[in-house]
Amino acid sequence: MRRFLLARLVQAGVVAVVVGTLCFVLMRVLPGDAAMRIAAGRYGPDAMIAGAAEKVRQELGLDQPWPVQFLEWLANLVRFDLGHSLVTGAPVIEELKVQLGASLWLAAAALLLSLLIGPAIGIVSGLRPNGWADRLGLAGSVTLRALPPFMLGLILMLVFAIWLGWLPPAGFGSWRELALPSLTLALGLAAVSSRVTREAIATVAKAPYFAFARHKGLPEAAVVRRHGLRNAAIPVVSYLGLQAIYLVEGVVVVESILAYPGIGHALVHAIVERDIPMVQGTALAMGLIFVAVTAGVDAASAWLDPRLRRA
Amino acid sequence: MNAPTRIHDLSIADLSVHSRAGPIVRDVSLSLQPGRPLTLLGESGSGKSLVAQAVMGTLPPELTASGAIRLDGADLIASTPDERRKRWGRAISLLPQEPWLALDPTMRIGPQVAEVHRFVRRQAAQRSETLAHENLRDVGLDHASALYPFQMSGGMCQRAAIAIAHAGGSGLLIVDEPTKGLDADLRDSVVARLIEEVDAGRLLLTITHDIGVARALGGTVGIMLEGRLVDHGPAEQVLMAPSHPYSQALLSADPRSWVRSAPVPSGDVMLAGRGLAKAFGDHTLFEDVDVEVRAGEIVSIVGPSGCGKTTLGNILLGLVEPDAGTVERRKDISLLRFQKLYQDPPAAFPPHQAIRKGLRDLVKLHRRRWDEVETLLARFQLQNALLDRLPGQISGGELQRFAILRALLLDPVFLFADEATSRLDPVSQKEVVDVLLEVARDTGLGVLLVTHDRALAEKISTRTVMLARRDT
Numbered sequence: 001m002r003r004f005l006l007a008r009l010v011q012a013g014v015v016a017v018v019v020g021t022l023c024f025v026l027m028r029v030l031p032g033d034a035a036m037r038i039a040a041g042r043y044g045p046d047a048m049i050a051g052a053a054e055k056v057r058q059e060l061g062l063d064q065p066w067p068v069q070f071l072e073w074l075a076n077l078v079r080f081d082l083g084h085s086l087v088t089g090a091p092v093i094e095e096l097k098v099q100l101g102a103s104l105w106l107a108a109a110a111l112l113l114s115l116l117i118g119p120a121i122g123i124v125s126g127l128r129p130n131g132w133a134d135r136l137g138l139a140g141s142v143t144l145r146a147l148p149p150f151m152l153g154l155i156l157m158l159v160f161a162i163w164l165g166w167l168p169p170a171g172f173g174s175w176r177e178l179a180l181p182s183l184t185l186a187l188g189l190a191a192v193s194s195r196v197t198r199e200a201i202a203t204v205a206k207a208p209y210f211a212f213a214r215h216k217g218l219p220e221a222a223v224v225r226r227h228g229l230r231n232a233a234i235p236v237v238s239y240l241g242l243q244a245i246y247l248v249e250g251v252v253v254v255e256s257i258l259a260y261p262g263i264g265h266a267l268v269h270a271i272v273e274r275d276i277p278m279v280q281g282t283a284l285a286m287g288l289i290f291v292a293v294t295a296g297v298d299a300a301s302a303w304l305d306p307r308l309r310r311a
Numbered sequence: 312m313n314a315p316t317r318i319h320d321l322s323i324a325d326l327s328v329h330s331r332a333g334p335i336v337r338d339v340s341l342s343l344q345p346g347r348p349l350t351l352l353g354e355s356g357s358g359k360s361l362v363a364q365a366v367m368g369t370l371p372p373e374l375t376a377s378g379a380i381r382l383d384g385a386d387l388i389a390s391t392p393d394e395r396r397k398r399w400g401r402a403i404s405l406l407p408q409e410p411w412l413a414l415d416p417t418m419r420i421g422p423q424v425a426e427v428h429r430f431v432r433r434q435a436a437q438r439s440e441t442l443a444h445e446n447l448r449d450v451g452l453d454h455a456s457a458l459y460p461f462q463m464s465g466g467m468c469q470r471a472a473i474a475i476a477h478a479g480g481s482g483l484l485i486v487d488e489p490t491k492g493l494d495a496d497l498r499d500s501v502v503a504r505l506i507e508e509v510d511a512g513r514l515l516l517t518i519t520h521d522i523g524v525a526r527a528l529g530g531t532v533g534i535m536l537e538g539r540l541v542d543h544g545p546a547e548q549v550l551m552a553p554s555h556p557y558s559q560a561l562l563s564a565d566p567r568s569w570v571r572s573a574p575v576p577s578g579d580v581m582l583a584g585r586g587l588a589k590a591f592g593d594h595t596l597f598e599d600v601d602v603e604v605r606a607g608e609i610v611s612i613v614g615p616s617g618c619g620k621t622t623l624g625n626i627l628l629g630l631v632e633p634d635a636g637t638v639e640r641r642k643d644i645s646l647l648r649f650q651k652l653y654q655d656p657p658a659a660f661p662p663h664q665a666i667r668k669g670l671r672d673l674v675k676l677h678r679r680r681w682d683e684v685e686t687l688l689a690r691f692q693l694q695n696a697l698l699d700r701l702p703g704q705i706s707g708g709e710l711q712r713f714a715i716l717r718a719l720l721l722d723p724v725f726l727f728a729d730e731a732t733s734r735l736d737p738v739s740q741k742e743v744v745d746v747l748l749e750v751a752r753d754t755g756l757g758v759l760l761v762t763h764d765r766a767l768a769e770k771i772s773t774r775t776v777m778l779a780r781r782d783t
Contacts, residue, residue, distance in 0.1 A: 212413035212472075215367070217400020217431040217479055226426060227415045234417075305417055306459045 008295045012288055019287040020077060023280045024070055027271075034274040035062050041087040041273035056086075073280065082284070083277035085270075092281035095266065100285055103255070103262030106185070107247050109178055113186030114193060114243075119236060121190070122197020126232070127224075129202045137194055144191035153184040153257045170259040181258045185251070189243050196239045200232040207231070234305045241297035244290060315513050316402060318383050318482030320344055321366070325378035326388075328361045328370065328538075335374070336361050336538045343483075343531075348505070348515040350525040350546070352561065353535035354736035355707070359518045362535075363485050366516065367405055368395030382483065400431050400479035406486040410472040414460040420447070420471050421456030427478035446474040450504070465616070466497045473504060483514040490521050494615040494763040502527040520736045522565045526550055534558045564737035566767040573773045574751045578606030580639075581725045581757040582649065584627050587636035589619060596622055600636075602776050604725060604757040609747070611760045611768035614778035620761040623778070624651075624727045627759065641724075647677075650718040654730040656710035660702035666713055667698035670720070679720055687716045691746055708739025712746055719750065727759045732767070744771060 027034070035057035036049065043052055057063050061072075076083055082092035125134035144152070157180060161169035167179050204210055205228070213227040214220070252264035259265070263282055270278035302308045321343040328336035336358040343349045351359040365376045368387060380387040382402065387395070399405075407413035414423060424446050428439035447456055450470040460468055469489070476484055486505060490498040502524055509515050509530075517528060525532050525546065532549040534542040534557065542549050542558040553559045562568065583603035589596045596619030604610045604627075612620045625631040627638055628649055640649065653659040661669065670684055688695065691712045697705050705713075711731060718726055728747065732740040748771060751758050762768055768775050 208407060208409070208413040209415045211369075212405075212407050213415070214396075215369070215399050215405045215407070216427050216475055217396075218426065219430060222426070222430045227418070230417050231415070307416060307461050 004295075004298070008291060012291045015287040015291050016077065016284055017074075019283050020073065020280050021070075023283045024066075024073065024276070027274065027276050027279060028066060030274070032274075034276070037272070037274040038086050041275065073277075077284075082281040085278050086275045087270075087273050087278070092277050095278065096263070096281055096285055099261060099263045099266040099282075102260070103251055103264060106178060106181055106255070106260060106262055107251060109182035110185035110189065110247065111240075111243075113182055114189035117186060118190035118193030119197045121194040122236075123201055123232075125194065125198040126201025127205065129198075134198065137198065141191040141195050144187050147188075149184060149188055149253050150257050152187060153181070153254050156180050156184055157258070177260070181254050181260050184254050184258070185247065189247070193236065193239060193243065197232065197236050200235045201228065204228050204232045230304060234301065237297060237300050237304060241294055244293040244297075315511060316480055316482040317512065318345075318402065318514055320381070320383055321483060321514055321516070322381050323362070323366070323378070324381075326362065326365060326380060327377050328358070328365060329375050329377065330373060334538065336365075338378075339533075339535075339540045341531075341533055341540070341543070343514050343516060345512055345514060346509060348509050348517060348528050348530035349533065350517045350519060350528050350530065351533045351535055352519060352522065352525050354520055354738060356537075357535040358538040359535045360487065361538075363405075363487060363516060363518050366483075367403060367485055368392075368398070369405075400427060400481060402481050403483045403485060404476035404479055404481040406469075406472050406476060406484060406489060408488040408491050411460055411463070411465055411468040414468055414471060416460055419457055419459055420452070420463070424456075424471070424474050424478050427475055431479055443474075443478065446477045447471070449477060450474045465493050466500060469493070469497075469501055470504065473508070482512070483516070484508055486515065486517045488519055488521075489517065490519065490524055495765060496615060498523065499527070522550070522562065522737060523567075534561065560738055564741040566740075566764060566770050569741075569770040571770050572748060573771055574608055574748060576605035576608040576773060577755045579641075580605050581641060581644075582627055582759075583639045584623075584633075585637050585639070587623065587626055587633045587638070589622055589626065589631070589634050597778055598635075600776070600778075602627070602759075604759050606724065606755040606757050607751055608773035609751055609758040609760055609771055611762060611772035611775045612778060613762060613765055613768045613775055616763060618778040620763075620778055621729050623776075624729055624759055624761050628727055644724055647721050648723045649725045650721060650723040650727070652711070652714055652718060652726060652728040652731045655734055656707050656714055657702050659714055660710065662702055665699050665701060666705075670698070670713075670717065673717060673720055677721060683720060684716070687719060690749075691716055692742075706739060707735050708742050711735060711739070711743050715743070715746055715750070719754075719756075723756060725757045725759070727761070729761050730763070731760070733762065733764065740767075747771075 033053065035053040039049055039052040039056045042056070043049075061069060073083065082096070084091055085095055088095070121133075121137045125131070125137040128134060147155070157169045160167045160180060167176055169180070170177075210223065210227055213223045218226070251262060252267060254260070255262045255264035256268050263285060267279065267282040267286075269275075270282060323339060323341045326336065326339045327334050339358075339362055341349060341362075351362060353359045361370065361374070364370045366380055366387060368390065370376060376388050378388065414420070421440065421443055425439040425443035428434040428442045429436060434442065444453065444456060447453055450473050452467060452470055452474060455463060455467060455471070460471075463471065489501050489505065493501065498521070505515060505517065505528060515528075517524065519525060529546045531544065532546045533540050534549065534553075534555065536557045541555040542553055549558065550562065553562055580603050585601055587600045587602070588598040600623060602610065602612070602623070612623055614620050622631055626633045628651060629638065629640070629646070640646075660666070671681070673679070674681055674684060693709060693712055693716070697709060697713075702710055731747075732743050735743060744767070747758060750756050760768065760772060
């Protein structure tokens with residue numbers, strides 16, 4: 001267990017350095033003048049912009065050679081100091097707290113919704129492969145997954161906010177604002193997790209130990225509960241780990257479309273405004289969340305499957 | 312041990328099993344009484360498993376049974392699915408093939424036995440655990456209740472499955488290929504265990520293709536071929552003086568009754584390993600092993616499963632690096648001419664490609680001529696029509712002969728046959744071995760045969776290397 005935690009900590013450190021470096025390099029090679037963009041972000045584009053840009057450049061040390069800037073950022077990182085936003089001047093860590101908090105709510109709501117939809121449909125489909133529930137599930141899954149998240153978001157917005165008027169199309173505050181973005185994400189997640197669950201259940205139902213459990217004389221409910229669910233959960237849980245990637249990707253797009261003030265939204269704005277510390281801090285937070293999620297998935301898998309605990 | 316529910320008689324009368332295409336088991340009549348086990352022998356596809364499934368009530372839905380199967384008077388064929396299911400575990404137990412696959416990989420053995428008391432015999436949780444512990448103790452597994460199946464050997468899994476049958480207290484035990492995947496030493500202990508079941512008053516119906524098992528169990532033996540019971544009677548009589556030509560062929564295919572015919576080396580050393588050692592983690596497989604194979608000879612590596620036989624062969628082929636020692640291969644001979652024959656023929660062919668396509672591609676890639684394939688086909692008695700079938704559509708013996716043919720197209724000087732006949736029934740095994748012997752003799756091919764079957768190794772190998780299992 002200690003070795004497991006240590007390995008994850010090392011992994012988190014590596015992720016931090018790699019993500020930070022990549023962001024730094026990518027932001028440098030973007031075309032256009034960073035100081036100009038930052039000035040525009042702070043004061044708005046006007047006639048005085050050239051002068052303002054010059055001041056920004058000097059103030060933020062953007063005229064320094066890039067290795068100096070990079071080392072400075074790294075040194076700060078080691079002190080857990082993510083720096084200040086170039087645009088608002090607030091500490092990045094404070095901005096992250098607000099935006100990350102909002103995103104985590106969104107992600108958690110989406111994951112929870114998808115868990116209610118996906119595995120349930122999957123179990124029903126998998127216990128009777130090629131039955132009508134299975135076929136319907138497949139059709140729904142293909143349709144939902146074929147739609148890019150932004151399209152799905154727009155459709156849900158049209159239906160629930162514009163036509164039916166049940167939910168606000170954008171914004172932040174209560175569960176009503178959370179509903180559309182999280183449903184958009186959840187449907188995409190459930191589209192695939194239902195199929196993964198279906199496969200897992202169908203595979204387990206064909207396994208010799210499932211047949212043997214029946215031949216022992218166990219009632220069907222006990223066979224499914226004691227020998228079906230746990231075994232089928234093993235691949236599903238690993239897959240949920242992969243869905244974290246989809247969630248990170250989806251959060252960026254969905255938040256931008258639905259104007260939800262989360263970390264994805266922040267990242268897109270920070271890139272546009274060349275707010276390098278914000279970009280680095282945001283990407284770093286996302287990377288670390290990713291490490292945490294995979295660690296959680298690994299721990300859950302080991303709990304489910306004793307064969308993984310052998311090592 | 313729970314005293315088994317007494318069952319006095321299982322009688323099968325004119326049992327036929329029909330598929331949509333026609334009958335696949337025809338007019339089988341058998342009977343089984345306490346104290347006298349019944350063993351059905353036959354190759355895969357002979358219908359012996361279908362007979363067992365008809366008794367158990369687990370025939371696939373597309374098959375229907377006719378005739379009568381009576382268990383102490385109750386007609387099993389006329390039963391509804393619910394009635395059949397109620398008998399499982401309580402009146403009839405099935406000891407599955409390869410029990411290590413039939414035990415839940417994520418549950419400890421104790422609970423897997425206890426749940427039978429809990430859910431089948433409706434005992435309280437605490438009491439179920441105590442009873443399960445007794446069941447495990449009866450089969451010598453009292454220390455194993457906290458183990459998972461992957462932590463147990465094949466023999467232990469087999470005994471755990473027997474403990475589960477005891478827990479249900481059923482009076483009829485159906486055993487499906489009890490020695491599949493077990494080596495010879497374990498086979499004897501499994502058979503001894505089954506005889507104990509008979510002595511405890513259970514009816515025992517065993518399905519096997521292993522003549523050794525039938526002989527050791529004694530009682531009544533039935534031999535099945537193409538869905539018919541072709542020979543049936545007391546074991547001594549059927550196994551010593553078979554009346555049907557197929558029974559005779561089956562018995563003469565048992566390696567123990569072969570005439571020894573080891574090929575004589577016809578040339579130089581093709582491949583040699585000196586001072587080889589290999590360990591996986593802390594577990595040492597073997598140390599300081601010397602082995603050499605000359606042209607035209609068959610060298611066998613014999614030993615129980617897990618002793619490193621296959622690893623040794625793979626080291627000689629250069630597929631695995633040894634921890635110590637060297638492998639000397641003739642430098643002037645292309646590596647392509649050192650070939651391997653795999654244990655499970657269907658796994659060595661792409662499942663959705665007709666055999667002809669694979670062979671044609673091979674001929675093209677290595678600039679051979681199709682004539683050579685035709686010549687080999689004739690020599691191995693493989694019909695041309697088989698070429699257009701998928702690997703799953705021909706028998707294991709035929710497929711393994713195709714595998715040899717495929718290897719021979721590369722003009723090998725050395726062939727590593729890794730348990731190449733252990734998954735085949737005796738008649739197919741004999742055919743494949745005859746082909747190997749003939750090739751070694753005629754072409755000077757050096758063969759390294761890895762097997763757990765000591766009798767087989769003794770009959771056909773020029774020399775034998777014995778490996779023992781080392782326990783850490």
